[in-house]
Amino acid sequence: MERMTGSSETHKGQDVQVDLIAVLVSVVAGAPCVLTIRGGHMLPSGPFELEHRSLQSSLRAWVERQTGHSVGYIEQLYTFADRDRITDDRARRAISISYLGLTRADELKAQPSSGWGGWYDYFPWEDRRNGVPAVESDIIEPRLRGWAQSASGTGPRAERWQRAASVFGFEDHAWNEELALQRYELLHEAGLVQEAYGEAPPVENLVPGIPMFADHRRILATAIARLRTKIKYRPVVFELMPPIFTLLQLQRAVEALSGRPVHKQNFRRLIEQQELVEETGEVAADTGGRPAKLFRFRAAVHLERTFLGTRLPITRS
Amino acid sequence: MERMTGSSETHKGQDVQVDLIAVLVSVVAGAPCVLTIRGGHMLPSGPFELEHRSLQSSLRAWVERQTGHSVGYIEQLYTFADRDRITDDRARRAISISYLGLTRADELKAQPSSGWGGWYDYFPWEDRRNGVPAVESDIIEPRLRGWAQSASGTGPRAERWQRAASVFGFEDHAWNEELALQRYELLHEAGLVQEAYGEAPPVENLVPGIPMFADHRRILATAIARLRTKIKYRPVVFELMPPIFTLLQLQRAVEALSGRPVHKQNFRRLIEQQELVEETGEVAADTGGRPAKLFRFRAAVHLERTFLGTRLPITRS
DNA sequence: ATGCTTATGCTTAAATTGAGCATAAATCAA
DNA sequence: TTGATTTATGCTCAATTTAAGCATAAGCAT
Incomplete structure (x- = not known):
C-alpha cells in the first residue's frame, strides 16, 4: 500500500x-x-x-x-x-x-x-440529582415503547426496545450518566426531538428540551458525555470552581455535571484520600449550619496526575 | 457574543x-x-x-x-x-x-x-508483559535522570524528575499503561527520540525504538493509549479476534494491547460474569495441554452495551 | 435553651479484586 | 505404560474498595 x-x-x-x-x-x-x-x-x-x-x-x-x-x-x-x-x-x-x-x-x-x-434545559432527562425526573417515566419511556412497537417484525421491535432500555436504564438496566450522547441519538432516531425534522417539525409528540440549530445539541451531548467521563479520572472540576471553596460546593459541582446525587461522607473521603485539596485554615461562615472548612486545590496536582483507573485483573507484583 | x-x-x-x-x-x-x-x-x-x-x-x-x-x-x-x-x-x-x-x-x-x-518495535518500553523491560532500567531511567539534572534550578530539576517518575512509574509510582502518549511526549521533550531533531539527529543517546515520519509515532502513541483505555469498558478486543477462539487466545490479545500480564483465572472470571462470550460446544485440540473450550462473542453484546465504570460515590437506591 | 441546618468523624456490611491452591485432561519422552 | 509436562478450569481466601448510615459537632433562628 x-x-x-x-x-x-x-x-x-x-x-x-x-x-x-x-x-x-x-x-x-x-x-x-x-x-x-x-x-x-x-x-x-x-x-x-x-x-x-x-x-x-x-x-x-x-x-x-x-x-x-x-x-x-x-x-x-x-x-x-x-x-x-x-x-x-x-x-x-x-x-x-x-x-x-x-x-x-x-x-x-x-x-x-x-x-x-x-x-x-436542553436535556431535562439527564438531570437525576433528585431521582428519576417525571419526564422520563411520563413521556420518554412510553414514547420509546411506542417507537419500538412501530418497528416491523418481532426482532426489530425487541432490538429497539432493548436499545432504549439499555441506554435509558429501563427495567433492570442501571442508569449510566456517561451515555448522554447515545440517549440523544436514540431520541433523534425515534423522531422525538425537533432536530430530527426539516422544515415543518411536529409540535406534538416531541420530548421536552430546547432544540438547537443544526447538530449543535448533538455536539453539546458529546461534550456532556465527555466531561462526565473525564471527571472521574482527572481533576477537571477544579477548573470550574473558585479558588477557595467548601467541600459541599465541590460536591454540588460534581453532582451538577454528573447529574447524580453523591453520598456526602464518601465524597469527602474520596477527595481527601486523593489529596486533591488542602485546607486554607479559614471557614465559610454563611453555610447555614455549622461553618465549613475552606479548601483550595493543591498546586502540585496541576502537574499531570497519574491515575488508577484499571479494570483488568492485573498481576500485582 | x-x-x-x-x-x-x-x-x-x-x-x-x-x-x-x-x-x-x-x-x-x-x-x-x-x-x-x-x-x-x-x-x-x-x-x-x-x-x-x-x-x-x-x-x-x-x-x-x-x-x-x-x-x-x-x-x-x-x-x-x-x-x-x-x-x-x-x-x-x-x-x-x-x-x-x-x-x-x-x-x-x-x-x-x-x-x-x-x-x-516503536515503543519497546511499552511492553511489560514479561515484567519491566531492560530498556527501561538500563537506558530510559538513567537518561531521564540526566535530563532532569540538566535543568537549571532546583525547582525545575525536581519537577522534571517528578514528571518522569510519574509517567514511567519510577520510585513508588504505579505503572499506568494508559499513559503511552505522555511517555512518548516526555521522551520527545527530553530529546531521546529521533523525531525531536531536524536534519541531523544524533546517532547516540537515543532511546531504542523505530522512529517514524513527522509526528506519526506520536499519533500511534495516541492510538495505543486510546485503545488501552477503551478496552477496559468496551468490548472492542473482539474486533481483533477470529470468530471462534479460546479464552487464552482472548487473554493474549488483551495482554498484547495493554502490555501487561493478566491473571488467568481472574480474567476468565471477569469475562464470564460479563457474559461477553458463549461456548460453542467444541474444544480446541491443539493447545498443547488439556484442550480448551471454544467460545464465540455473544451477538447480543454487539448492540451497544451499557457499562459500569463509575468512580464516584454514587447513591445506590 | 430548643430545634434546625450543615459539617465531619467513624463503623459496618457488601462487593470487588488480586492471588493462589487443587484438580482435570491432554501431549510427550522414556 | 508411566510419569513429567503443559494448559484448562473450578474454587477459596484475604485484602481492598465501595456504599450506607450512625453519631456528634457547631453554627443560626426563635
Whole structure:
C-alpha cells in the first residue's frame, strides 16, 4: 500500500471552510451551563484563523477575545465533515472542529445576545440529582415503547426496545450518566426531538428540551458525555470552581455535571484520600449550619496526575 | 457574543489540504501490530474524498479499497492543524484527521511496500508483559535522570524528575499503561527520540525504538493509549479476534494491547460474569495441554452495551 | 435553651479484586 | 505404560474498595 493519494490532483487544496465550534462550560449557582448565542439556540463558532500556531491556540485566542477571560481547560471533541452538514452559506463544504472548554462563570464578561444556557434545559432527562425526573417515566419511556412497537417484525421491535432500555436504564438496566450522547441519538432516531425534522417539525409528540440549530445539541451531548467521563479520572472540576471553596460546593459541582446525587461522607473521603485539596485554615461562615472548612486545590496536582483507573485483573507484583 | 466571524472574508473557503491518517491495528500471532507504509516509517494516509457522505465513510472506503477487507471498528482520534506540521509538498497548510481502526489480521490482503509493524518495535518500553523491560532500567531511567539534572534550578530539576517518575512509574509510582502518549511526549521533550531533531539527529543517546515520519509515532502513541483505555469498558478486543477462539487466545490479545500480564483465572472470571462470550460446544485440540473450550462473542453484546465504570460515590437506591 | 441546618468523624456490611491452591485432561519422552 | 509436562478450569481466601448510615459537632433562628 503506497501513500494513498488517489491521484495527485486530489491532493491539491480544496475549497473547504474550517470552523471551530466551542462548548464552553461553567457552573453557575449549582447549575451546569453552556455558553450560547442567538437566544440559546446556537453554540458559538467561528472560522479557524490560519495565522495561529495551532487549533488550540486559535480557539483560545478567540474565546479570550470574546469572553474577556482565559479558558482553564480545553479539549478537542470531534471533527465533523458530513456532506449534509448545514453551513452558514449552505454552499460550501464545511469541516467543523468542536472543542470543550471549561471556565469559571464569574469571570465571563457577558456579551450581547449571548448567555449561559442550563444543560438540563436542553436535556431535562439527564438531570437525576433528585431521582428519576417525571419526564422520563411520563413521556420518554412510553414514547420509546411506542417507537419500538412501530418497528416491523418481532426482532426489530425487541432490538429497539432493548436499545432504549439499555441506554435509558429501563427495567433492570442501571442508569449510566456517561451515555448522554447515545440517549440523544436514540431520541433523534425515534423522531422525538425537533432536530430530527426539516422544515415543518411536529409540535406534538416531541420530548421536552430546547432544540438547537443544526447538530449543535448533538455536539453539546458529546461534550456532556465527555466531561462526565473525564471527571472521574482527572481533576477537571477544579477548573470550574473558585479558588477557595467548601467541600459541599465541590460536591454540588460534581453532582451538577454528573447529574447524580453523591453520598456526602464518601465524597469527602474520596477527595481527601486523593489529596486533591488542602485546607486554607479559614471557614465559610454563611453555610447555614455549622461553618465549613475552606479548601483550595493543591498546586502540585496541576502537574499531570497519574491515575488508577484499571479494570483488568492485573498481576500485582 | 455573536457568531464569531471575524470578518466575512475570512469565512471564505481556504486553500487547505485535508488528510486522513489511519492507525490500523490488528493482533498477529499475539503481537499487536499497526499497518505501515514506506518500510514501516509512515502511517498510511490519504486525502479526504469530498464525494463521501462523511469522514468515517471516506476512511472506510479507502481502507477497504486498499486492504481488501472491512474494518470492524473505527474511531476518530484527533485533528491536527499546526502550522509547523509537515505536509507532503511542504507548501500548504494541512489539516490531518487521524483515525483508529481495528481489523482482523488474517483478512488483510497484503499490498506492496506496506506491512504490519509491531507496536513494541516503536515503543519497546511499552511492553511489560514479561515484567519491566531492560530498556527501561538500563537506558530510559538513567537518561531521564540526566535530563532532569540538566535543568537549571532546583525547582525545575525536581519537577522534571517528578514528571518522569510519574509517567514511567519510577520510585513508588504505579505503572499506568494508559499513559503511552505522555511517555512518548516526555521522551520527545527530553530529546531521546529521533523525531525531536531536524536534519541531523544524533546517532547516540537515543532511546531504542523505530522512529517514524513527522509526528506519526506520536499519533500511534495516541492510538495505543486510546485503545488501552477503551478496552477496559468496551468490548472492542473482539474486533481483533477470529470468530471462534479460546479464552487464552482472548487473554493474549488483551495482554498484547495493554502490555501487561493478566491473571488467568481472574480474567476468565471477569469475562464470564460479563457474559461477553458463549461456548460453542467444541474444544480446541491443539493447545498443547488439556484442550480448551471454544467460545464465540455473544451477538447480543454487539448492540451497544451499557457499562459500569463509575468512580464516584454514587447513591445506590 | 430548643430545634434546625450543615459539617465531619467513624463503623459496618457488601462487593470487588488480586492471588493462589487443587484438580482435570491432554501431549510427550522414556 | 508411566510419569513429567503443559494448559484448562473450578474454587477459596484475604485484602481492598465501595456504599450506607450512625453519631456528634457547631453554627443560626426563635
